[in-house]
Amino acid sequence: MHDLMILGAGGHGRTLYELARLLGYQDIVFLDDNASPIIETNKHIIGKISELKLHVNDASHIAIGIGNNNVREQLYQQLISLGIDPVTLIHPLAFVSPSATIADGSVVLAGAVVGANAKLGVGTIVNSHSTVDHDSILGDFAHLGVGVHLAGSTIIGRSAFLQAGTVGGYNTKVDDYSVCSAGTIL
Structure with missing residues (x-):
């Protein structure tokens, strides 16, 4: 099981990745629907956000790395419905x-x-x-x-x-x- 899964590998998600490393999280992975091949974090992308239900038990903690307020709220509500409190x-x-x-x-x-x-x-x-x-x-x-x-x-x-x-x-x-x-x- 991974230490942390971040939903979104764009700018805010990558910022959270660096913060999480600083806070001591070691094994960090991402879910992202729009990954670009030039983003270094691609090696850590294990699936798509649209497949969240399939990956929800892959990490002990989940953070929402999306700056867009509406999308962040939708993902938050989805996690809560799955019994997960975002970190x-x-x-x-x-x-x-x-x-x-x-x-x-x-x-x-x-x-x-x-x-x-x-x-x-x-x-x-x-x-x-x-x-x-x-x-x-x-x-x-x-x-x-x-x-x-x-x-x-x-x-x-x-x-x-x-x-x-x-x-x-x-x-x-x-x-x-x-x-x-x-x-x-x-």
Whole structure:
């Protein structure tokens, strides 16, 4: 049995691969429906995501390596229906307050800060060098791109995507399923 199976071998999946190695996972494999022959991780691809039910028992842990919020949510729901809780991965160079809560299947990457009493919903992504300050809430499947900075008491809706460099002041609210283009000032 493999230590970890990552669903998706694209950019986010490969990022999770490197993070998982850093966290001590040794035997890591992928499922991917659109593998490119130029991607080095192809040697670790054991099947297609569309064949998930066939491979669900091939690894002791499963991570969702898909940046697309809708697809990530669909895969999360599929795993839950199969009785599997996706693993949460937190980079050792991220700072997560002891009073913060991070739900299953979430990812916090290098240099990120998750402040006091912040709450990250299921399947969220807090990308490299992003900040979720005190008392903020990220809805389920929300995605913060690289270098997003959110001041305290911010509420980001379900499946919202804040692209790289987005900045939000105190008490900012972003609706469910919103997309903020790179560099947006909220």
